[in-house]
Amino acid sequence: MENPVIIFGANELGKAAMAVLESNGVVIYGFLDDDEKLHNQTINEVAILGATDDDGFLKFIGQKCEAFVAFDNNKVRKATVEMLNKRRKVMPMNAIHQKAYVEESVHIEHGNFINAGVIIAANAKVGSHCIIHSNATIDYSSELGDLVQVGAGSIINAEVKIEDEAFIGSGVTIVSGVKIGKGARVGAGSVVIADVPAGKTVFGNPAAEVKS
Structure with missing residues (x-):
């Protein structure tokens, strides 16, 4: 540039x-x-x-x-x-660290921050204005909407769909095929094995809804 x-x-x-x-x-x-x-x-x-x-x-x-x-x-x-x-x-x-690994088939929109050690695998999609912290993994054919944050070291397994404005804490594991709804929040260290509805907060292993 x-x-x-x-x-x-x-x-x-x-x-x-x-x-x-x-x-x-x-x-x-x-x-x-x-x-x-x-x-x-x-x-x-x-x-x-x-x-x-x-x-x-x-x-x-x-x-x-x-x-x-x-x-x-x-x-x-x-x-x-x-x-x-x-x-x-x-x-x-986009700000994509030189030490991030992004497969050629990945589709990335605008304004994203992708830090060192991030892996984005084949056919994944990343929307606009996302923040993906160090050493996070976005596995193949997963999709991130706009304004999604993914914490350091989190593992988003294959074919996961994360909708706009969702927040994924550090060290989270989301198993293959799960859907995270718009504006949902996943607490640090959680293991998500089922869909999370829009606007809900989950935490734990396995992750369960946190009641306000």
Whole structure:
């Protein structure tokens, strides 16, 4: 990629995204963040330039710079993406670590963060704006919707379907063929052997619904 990148979010995920992008030789132009206390500071000598809606910097997106959105809060992430779509007519780029392994047959949409050690096997599909943490495995023919988070070391077995905005904690195992509904949450270390309905939270081995 020839153009440098502006990262939206001067937070821990933003720092991780910088490392992922730099692992691929991508130059980071700067960060944008709405916390005014961070403005004019630096992260590894890269400046936090201003707010996420600063037209002085937004005007570069899609021309001289690419964008990556590094907010792990789905509401903020979605709003930032919509702003970029509306004002700059662009989609954020993917940040895929050089040490991730992605089969050629995998279909990946836009704006995803895929960290080191991730394995995505043949014919899997990854939607947009997902966060897949270190050493997670997405086995063959599985599908992730938009805004899905998969924790470090989790194993998503073959032909699993995870719908939009679901959260999978660290060290989770989801057995083959299971469906995780929209907005569902799976607690860290759980073993999921049955479908999880939309909006529900499950935890344990085997995973069971957590009553609020």
